Amino acid sequence: MEEMKVRLEAVYKAINRLKKLDQTSEIKEEISRFQDVAEKLEIQISSQLEAWDKVQLARMIERPRARFYIDKICDEFIELHGDRFYADDQAIIGGVGSIEGKVVTIIAQSRGMTAKENMQMNFGMPHPEGYHKALRLMKQAEKFQRPVICLIDTPGAYCGIGAEERGQGAAIARNLFEMSTIKVPIISGVIGEGGSGGALALSIADKIFMQENAVYSILSPEGFASILWKDSGRAKEAANKMKLTAQDLLKYGIIDDVLLEPLGGAQKSPDATADSVKQYLIAQLDTLATINIEKLVQMRYERFRKIGMCL
């Protein structure tokens, strides 16, 4: 695996060198030959990615994040701020927009693509007010009868003094409780890291998707290793054990669909990735719109009810 990555890097370097030369027909031919090799290597590498490699891809700073998708997917989007009680949590973006004319409420955990943005967004770790804002906007969506789309991307809900004082646990619980009966279709998708209760709090949905290299788990692999083995250094081993990849979770029926990413990950071709998310959402919105809402809410209940029932 490592060897293949080194070779791939060498091939890309060679391509870049060749591109700087005069583009004679021989050189062009040589570039295209190298590109074929690169593609084959990419395919080989992506077919052999371990869970831990996907954790790395999901966390990569270059990976497209919620703000990028919202901009690319929506014809228009108006961001709506604040929980009306305490603050506007920047770790969760919310608002109303339209996707090819379909009006939706979008609620998304937001991470930055620079260090500064990340500080502002608290690395995508919401406080209780973020969950309160999300719930406020979901209730608003219910009132105006528009579907809700949640994009999940968080290492987990924030652990801190203020978060505890203002009831982090209760905020998450309230979202689980309320989302289970909200009478509009809900689609949730993990676009990066889906960490713990902090991710679940936006994931009580009728359709749940994950991008190919996204991960979704009970806790970060570091936290898991630290609790079970008292050694956060064994995170890689934990990741490979935890069944946190999209492929594993699809197999267990925890999620419904896996959206493929470009070879090497979403960051290699963000526009194409955004388009695949957009096409998926349009198709799902159409399908969900045909189902009677009472029936949809009952199906939503049963999807979670049956997990861990076969005993």
Added chain:
Amino acid sequence: MKLKGLIKRKYAVTTKGNKKREVPEGIYVQCPKCKKSIYRPELKKTLGICPHCQYYYPLSARGRLGMIVDKNSFEEMDSDLKSSNPLEFEGYEEKLEKYKEKTKQNEAVLTGKATIEGQEVIIAIMDSGFMMGSMGQVVGEKIARAIERATLDKIPLIIFTASGGARMQEGIFSLMQMAKTSAALAKHDANGLLYISVLTDPTTGGVTASFATLGDIILAEPGALVGFAGPRVIEQTIKQKLPEGFQRAEFLMEKGQIDAIVKREEMRQTLAAILRLHQKKEVR
């Protein structure tokens, strides 16, 4: 020296290094908080409360049940459910067996139907002595079934929580129990039924972030530690010491997170009173 050791082993055992244990063996026990000796039969009489400093010993689910419900009124539910090992986590089955042996329970929660001063309820009591009261598939399933039974029978529900959170060994399947139990509560709620949640020491993680904090009325035992993240994790995250009393029941009360702190000796009568005040009016 030898004699001293012998006597110590035979007649007095401290709780040192074994803090979790409920009312330990031996005639005298040492309180883990004030370190004073307590005469063991005395501890039974005080409902597991240290007579010197009011420290609350954790109770087993059955021990607590006896303090709350009417004698001979309890009908247990789902005592036969068994956990699977979905992550094929090494040593997990053995660990479960060990705790089953130790606690004589099938899992970290005891559920059933009972009466309190003659009033019918569904009651679930978590047991921190069973793998830290962690919630895996069986705990989630037992609680969901208990909630659904309360909804079906149109009666109130009481849950005593005591949990370190979601059970890591069952991975994402444990996480999903938070969704399952919360959704079941939403149905109970939609039927206009009463749910009382009683937080006991400790209640953290996935249990705090699901049914523990969804009560119509939320009570807590004095001094109970209740939070989303455990204090150690918070200290590591923010790299500072936490203030004294942080996340304790008294702190939660001050921050507006719970309805009342109720002493162990007053719990039964308080629950009975709340139930009485929520009795359905007779339809004429």
